[in-house]
Amino acid sequence: MIRIFSAIVLGLVLFLASLLTGASTLGLSSLFGAGDGGLVLLASRLPRTLALLLAGGGLAIAGTIMQMLAQNRFVEPSTAGTVESAALGMLTAALFFPGMPVIGKMLLAAIFAMAGTALFLRLVRQIPARAVLMVPLTGIMLGGVISAIASFIAYRYDLLQSLGAWTNGDFSMVLRGRYELLWISFGLGVVAYVTAARFTLAGLGEAVAISTGLNYRRAMLTGLSIVSLISASVVVTVGSIPFVGLIVPNVVSLVMGDNLRRTLPWIAYSGAVLVLACDIAGRLIIAPYEIPVGTMMGVFGSAIFLYLLLRQEAHAR
Amino acid sequence: MHADQRGRKSALIIAGLAALALVSTVAFMTLGARGNWSFVLGFRGVKLAALLLVAYAIAVSTVLFQTIVGNRILTPSIMGFDVLYILLQTFLVFALGAGGLNAIDQRVMFVLEAAVMSGFALLLFRWLFSGAARSIHLVMLVGILFGGLFRSLSAFMQRLIDPTDFVVLQDRFFASFNTANTELLGISAVIILAVSVLGWRLLPDLDVILVGRETAIALGVSHKRVVTLTLFVVTILVSVATALVGPVTFFGLLVANLAYMIMPDGRHRVVLPAAVLLAAITLVGGQTVLERVFSFGTALSIIVEFAGGIFFIFLLLRGNLR
Numbered sequence: 133m134i135r136i137f138s139a140i141v142l143g144l145v146l147f148l149a150s151l152l153t154g155a156s157t158l159g160l161s162s163l164f165g166a167g168d169g170g171l172v173l174l175a176s177r178l179p180r181t182l183a184l185l186l187a188g189g190g191l192a193i194a195g196t197i198m199q200m201l202a203q204n205r206f207v208e209p210s211t212a213g214t215v216e217s218a219a220l221g222m223l224t225a226a227l228f229f230p231g232m233p234v235i236g237k238m239l240l241a242a243i244f245a246m247a248g249t250a251l252f253l254r255l256v257r258q259i260p261a262r263a264v265l266m267v268p269l270t271g272i273m274l275g276g277v278i279s280a281i282a283s284f285i286a287y288r289y290d291l292l293q294s295l296g297a298w299t300n301g302d303f304s305m306v307l308r309g310r311y312e313l314l315w316i317s318f319g320l321g322v323v324a325y326v327t328a329a330r331f332t333l334a335g336l337g338e339a340v341a342i343s344t345g346l347n348y349r350r351a352m353l354t355g356l357s358i359v360s361l362i363s364a365s366v367v368v369t370v371g372s373i374p375f376v377g378l379i380v381p382n383v384v385s386l387v388m389g390d391n392l393r394r395t396l397p398w399i400a401y402s403g404a405v406l407v408l409a410c411d412i413a414g415r416l417i418i419a420p421y422e423i424p425v426g427t428m429m430g431v432f433g434s435a436i437f438l439y440l441l442l443r444q445e446a447h448a449r
Numbered sequence: 450m451h452a453d454q455r456g457r458k459s460a461l462i463i464a465g466l467a468a469l470a471l472v473s474t475v476a477f478m479t480l481g482a483r484g485n486w487s488f489v490l491g492f493r494g495v496k497l498a499a500l501l502l503v504a505y506a507i508a509v510s511t512v513l514f515q516t517i518v519g520n521r522i523l524t525p526s527i528m529g530f531d532v533l534y535i536l537l538q539t540f541l542v543f544a545l546g547a548g549g550l551n552a553i554d555q556r557v558m559f560v561l562e563a564a565v566m567s568g569f570a571l572l573l574f575r576w577l578f579s580g581a582a583r584s585i586h587l588v589m590l591v592g593i594l595f596g597g598l599f600r601s602l603s604a605f606m607q608r609l610i611d612p613t614d615f616v617v618l619q620d621r622f623f624a625s626f627n628t629a630n631t632e633l634l635g636i637s638a639v640i641i642l643a644v645s646v647l648g649w650r651l652l653p654d655l656d657v658i659l660v661g662r663e664t665a666i667a668l669g670v671s672h673k674r675v676v677t678l679t680l681f682v683v684t685i686l687v688s689v690a691t692a693l694v695g696p697v698t699f700f701g702l703l704v705a706n707l708a709y710m711i712m713p714d715g716r717h718r719v720v721l722p723a724a725v726l727l728a729a730i731t732l733v734g735g736q737t738v739l740e741r742v743f744s745f746g747t748a749l750s751i752i753v754e755f756a757g758g759i760f761f762i763f764l765l766l767r768g769n770l771r
Contacts, residue, residue: 206590258766265586270765272593276698277758284751300604374597423608430601434594441590 190317192403195377208377217248301426375433511701529596699757
């Protein structure tokens with residue numbers, strides 16, 4: 133009970149802080165008042181805050197499912213080639229179907245993300261079960277190869293700048309009417325929660341999962357679709373935010389164990405709060421300018437990832 | 450194979466590689482040249498010198514590094530060395546400003562940077578490789594993550610510095626063989642020459658280290674001293690290459706492993722020239738083909754990243770980590 137209560141308080145405080153932080157000053161009173169303050173709030177601050185919460189929560193859920201599918205604690209969309217593939221998909225859309233509506237581009241990016249992730253899972257099957265760390269290593273390298281292809285194409289067609297926007301998460305351009313696609317990840321989160329038990333089973337390995345009566349292929353496909361759609365929607369609207377999907381599930385599982393039914397809401401909540409807090413910090417450090425949340429998470433996330441890695445090494449000995 | 454025969458075969462391969470390198474150099478200098486020859490040769494000559502210096506620095510540093518870590522898939526850039534150089538540069542601009550940076554003597558700066566980098570390399574090295582049987586995968590992953598962390602930290606600081614200072618930084622760090630930082634050529638050549646002399650004297654000891662740490666110590670090699678000195682040489686070579694063209698992750702991995710594959714002999718006196726020549730052929734030849742045949746210049750680093758990444762995954766999956 134205390135845990136839930138303090139979580140709600142922390143969430144609310146950060147939510148309010150996010151509404152009040154930014155280049156133009158908003159007092160608490162303007163939350164209810166009219167005039168310019170109301171416009172800034174409704175058109176910019178509120179959409180931004182919601183986008184942060186949705187992206188963070190979605191990425192944390194995507195990371196959790198990814199870890200179940202790959203049966204490995206150290207993978208997430210940005211260490212499995214998923215994000216890079218989605219960016220390649222966006223590039224393809226920009227080149228061949230420039231007039232396509234955003235939702236179409238997102239679906240194309242999702243298809244690319246799915247193909248890339250499937251390729252990764254295929255490669256992972258070649259890796260002996262003991263070599264735990266080879267899995268993220270292979271994923272990172274696969275991501276490197278895919279992004280080399282993407283930057284080659286982008287370089288040829290003068291799109292390097294757009295590619296940069298998709299690969300480094302930044303919420304400063306989020307306005308009303310430009311982030312609503314992220315609600316998809318909310319819907320997918322609900323789907324993930326309902327079907328959580330299947331991923332827990334799939335995480336036990338193909339043989340065990342099938343012997344319990346699970347339709348393993350269908351569970352894998354569902355999981356893959358959820359991960360790809362969430363990643364694609366985030367990449368399309370704000371750009372990639374690394375490490376959220378990796379750190380959050382690991383830390384939550386350290387505290388609460390592995391029953392997804394119980395932990396998935398906490399995972400979504402923690403992801404949302406983490407990204408929100410990082411973005412607020414990014415807005416404060418060099419105010420009135422901003423540090424993009426992708427960079428903030430890059431610094432913070434890789435440090436925590438290092439800690440998690442070395443910690444598991446210490447346990448293994 | 451008989452030792453004598455092997456020596457002859459190595460000499461033959463190296464002669465062949467040297468011929469190829471010469472052909473690509475000549476092609477680079479002359480193909481598609483129009484107008485005033487002295488201008489063309491001068492202009493391209495500077496570029497060629499930069500390419501050759503980088504080829505040398507990357508090939509030698511990778512091979513030496515792989516010898517002391519006893520592993521043919523780790524390279525200085527996979528362990529994040531070159532990104533550390535960028536972080537250091539960014540930090541200096543951040544702390545002193547571009548003006549302050551220019552006020553300091555270039556040579557003093559370089560010595561300072563080299564000292565910091567070698568210090569870090571030693572710390573990382575002692576920490577990662579001294580513990581009993583740490584998994585090589587962990588070492589690699591930690592290296593890659595350090596690279597990512599340094600990259601993000603530099604991006605973070607680049608956000609904080611003055612935009613005009615940032616321009617100074619920016620044109621240094623986009624990996625490009627086409628717009629090499631030619632102002633640094635002279636001092637780079639001198640530095641490379643100096644550390645090469647030091648490296649040359651280490652080669653016999655490094656050959657012994659190839660058989661393994663314990664055996665090498667039993668044979669009377671002062672392992673710690675050799676490793677420390679070699680790391681020093683490696684970090685300086687990496688700094689020079691990064692200062693000239695920016696970071697390239699997989700280039701060293703490619704040429705070093707190719708050299709191991711084609712040479713019948715594992716000794717450094719044979720492998721090192723082969724790796725250097727292969728690097729020169731790849732860089733100069735690749736740049737010529739891209740510029741003259743496909744007419745896009747700066748894409749070479751992207752292609753190398755692509756090929757190198759696939760090669761790395763291949764090495765990983767084949768499992769030849771030792």
